[in-house]
Amino acid sequence: MRPIEAWLFWITTGLYVVAFVATLLGMVFQRPVWRTTGLVAVLAGLVANTGAAAARWVLAGHMPVGDRYELNVSGSWVAMVVVVGVVLAAPRLRPLLVGALPPVILALGIGITSPTAIGPLSAAYDSGWLAVHVVFAFLAFGCFVLAFSAAAIYLAEGWGATVRVRAGLPEGEALEDLSYRMVVAGFIFEAVMIASGAVWANDLWGTYWSWDPVEVWSLISFLVYALYLHLRTFAGWRGRRSAVVAVLGLVFVFLSFWGVQWLVPTVHDFNQF
Amino acid sequence: MEPSPNIMRLFAPLVRALYSTWSTVAVVAAFTLLCVAGAMLPQVGAVSDSALDLWKSDHPVVTAVAEPLGLYEAFSSIPFMVLLAALAVNMVACTTRRAILSRKARGGAAVALGGSLVLHVGLLALLAGGAVTAGSSIDGRIVATEGQVIDLSREDQYLDLRRGVWADGALPGYALGVESSRPVSDGGVSTAVESVLAVAEPGAETVSRPLGVNRPVRLEGVVLTHADWGFSPLLTVVSPAGEVLVDAYVALLSVHGGGAGAYEDVVEAPGLPGTVRLRLLPDVRIQDGTAVSVSPEPRNPALEISVLAEDGTVVESGLAFLGSEAEVQGFNFAFGDLRRWTAVRVRADSGRFVVYAGFAIGLFGLLVRYAPAIWAAARSRRSTGNEVSA
Numbered sequence: 131m132r133p134i135e136a137w138l139f140w141i142t143t144g145l146y147v148v149a150f151v152a153t154l155l156g157m158v159f160q161r162p163v164w165r166t167t168g169l170v171a172v173l174a175g176l177v178a179n180t181g182a183a184a185a186r187w188v189l190a191g192h193m194p195v196g197d198r199y200e201l202n203v204s205g206s207w208v209a210m211v212v213v214v215g216v217v218l219a220a221p222r223l224r225p226l227l228v229g230a231l232p233p234v235i236l237a238l239g240i241g242i243t244s245p246t247a248i249g250p251l252s253a254a255y256d257s258g259w260l261a262v263h264v265v266f267a268f269l270a271f272g273c274f275v276l277a278f279s280a281a282a283i284y285l286a287e288g289w290g291a292t293v294r295v296r297a298g299l300p301e302g303e304a305l306e307d308l309s310y311r312m313v314v315a316g317f318i319f320e321a322v323m324i325a326s327g328a329v330w331a332n333d334l335w336g337t338y339w340s341w342d343p344v345e346v347w348s349l350i351s352f353l354v355y356a357l358y359l360h361l362r363t364f365a366g367w368r369g370r371r372s373a374v375v376a377v378l379g380l381v382f383v384f385l386s387f388w389g390v391q392w393l394v395p396t397v398h399d400f401n402q403f
Numbered sequence: 404m405e406p407s408p409n410i411m412r413l414f415a416p417l418v419r420a421l422y423s424t425w426s427t428v429a430v431v432a433a434f435t436l437l438c439v440a441g442a443m444l445p446q447v448g449a450v451s452d453s454a455l456d457l458w459k460s461d462h463p464v465v466t467a468v469a470e471p472l473g474l475y476e477a478f479s480s481i482p483f484m485v486l487l488a489a490l491a492v493n494m495v496a497c498t499t500r501r502a503i504l505s506r507k508a509r510g511g512a513a514v515a516l517g518g519s520l521v522l523h524v525g526l527l528a529l530l531a532g533g534a535v536t537a538g539s540s541i542d543g544r545i546v547a548t549e550g551q552v553i554d555l556s557r558e559d560q561y562l563d564l565r566r567g568v569w570a571d572g573a574l575p576g577y578a579l580g581v582e583s584s585r586p587v588s589d590g591g592v593s594t595a596v597e598s599v600l601a602v603a604e605p606g607a608e609t610v611s612r613p614l615g616v617n618r619p620v621r622l623e624g625v626v627l628t629h630a631d632w633g634f635s636p637l638l639t640v641v642s643p644a645g646e647v648l649v650d651a652y653v654a655l656l657s658v659h660g661g662g663a664g665a666y667e668d669v670v671e672a673p674g675l676p677g678t679v680r681l682r683l684l685p686d687v688r689i690q691d692g693t694a695v696s697v698s699p700e701p702r703n704p705a706l707e708i709s710v711l712a713e714d715g716t717v718v719e720s721g722l723a724f725l726g727s728e729a730e731v732q733g734f735n736f737a738f739g740d741l742r743r744w745t746a747v748r749v750r751a752d753s754g755r756f757v758v759y760a761g762f763a764i765g766l767f768g769l770l771v772r773y774a775p776a777i778w779a780a781a782r783s784r785r786s787t788g789n790e791v792s793a
Contacts (some may be wrong), residue, residue: 192589250594251589251594252594252595253587253594253615253616253617254616254617256617257617311776311777314777315773315777317769317773318770318774321765321766322766325762325766328758328762329759329762330617332626332755333617333619333628334617334628335630335748336627336628336630336748336750337750338755338758338759339533341441341446341449342449343442343443346438346442347442349438350435350439350442353434353435353438354435356431357428357431357432357435360424360431361424364424365424365425390442393443394442394443394445395445395449395450
């Protein structure tokens, strides 16, 4: 990792942390200055994140998705484009940053604790399907962290916290409905991710599906969200029950991309390609 | 003949159960749980038999439950097949019901039902494609050294070969030769090997086709993908009595397959002084009296020959550079040539087309079913000052 990358990485992470803290304080104390600070910090963080990913791309000479560090920096950028896009389009939803930023900061943390040296791009990654697969995976992640955030805030209010109402987020079931719509968008993106991965795998390994643990965990997180949609649409699971499943869904997403490769051997070892 | 009302009454609850939300939830949840078990437990074929046995002995309680349920082969176990069948039946029932309901629906409801119907048809196509793959595919692996020709129609030429339950006996009728293998590098570092295959169909002209990582060779009814590569030194072993015991290219395990970043393997043949371990050092330098390889490129290759005792300890070692010989335990080991081997996965699978169609149909259905909801939310936010409607 070159110094310019390190600087940009730590500025990105620092600004996202500042944005999280400022948004949280803005929700608790209702001071506009905190909310504004949160928004400015997240926008500056996204600029720095863009710089970190771009610097890596230029220095490595390939799309920065070749190892765990690159995937997390680029993936965080894609996810934050979704998050920032939503909060800019709908300013009332800015408090969602409080739940959306911690998973992204965690992803950056996993990235920086992985080997960061620039290496050649594995031949396995030399495929046009790579961009489709990775971009849609992190677009889904961006939607799921927003869904998580809306559901978690909804649940927090149900357990006695009153910060949401004061923060200006949609009231009651509307917030949970927002979580549902984010899950729906993420579900579509995740479906594209799985389909593109299958086509790529057929060229790479000769089979579109090999029951590799990471593949199976992607399917599991997809099925968890499929269950969520069924329960919400047909079994009347609205409100708290539905929100609990939306929160749990992100746990499965984390397990499928960041967890399972530590637990069992997989061909998706992102530092072995 | 019309079914009697009593029979209809008898079957009505069953039919309702088939398409009920709760049966869907139960089947999908059970399927998900089985997937979790299959993803977390080591699976037969994915790890070596010895590693699996070691894992089982280290986890006796888990094994006591998992073994009878077939969870070490979770994705071909009977519970898994039963759940897949249940999922298929449930999906057929749901799809049929949606088809009936969509005829009566109007407006937005008709779009949503139509999208849901298309989505479920796509999911059924995915299941059907998976069934075709499992039932009719041929999946084999061959290893060929440069210059070697393999007849794909001969079963004994495959390192391993699996056939679907209703796959017919015929194997692809091609002859395959590896003309050359050359490393592909990125920034001066080798990342893979690309091979040129000579492909011949019976009675047809031989054609050269490049095969590399992510660059499969597609032939009629069969796809060849690059699976692995390694080195094949030409080894000649002559006994102290002058008898030639071995004279062949030995395909050493790849760096991944051999572990510890080494190209090595063991040779056992009648007359040899025990087990002989071969280890290729592609770019050898002598540092402090020890031979080490400084790069994976075969710039100065040498073959380390070690005779092993029964307990695996080294009895005696020798080093033979390319074109030279080494004496070990009185035997003459000659390193005559160095070539590369290529492992090719040979796969005939018509199910993949059905699966791809399933993906396309399912994604289209997803968009039709859910895009209006997302669009409505976005429009609502714009028109009512960021309000999100339920």
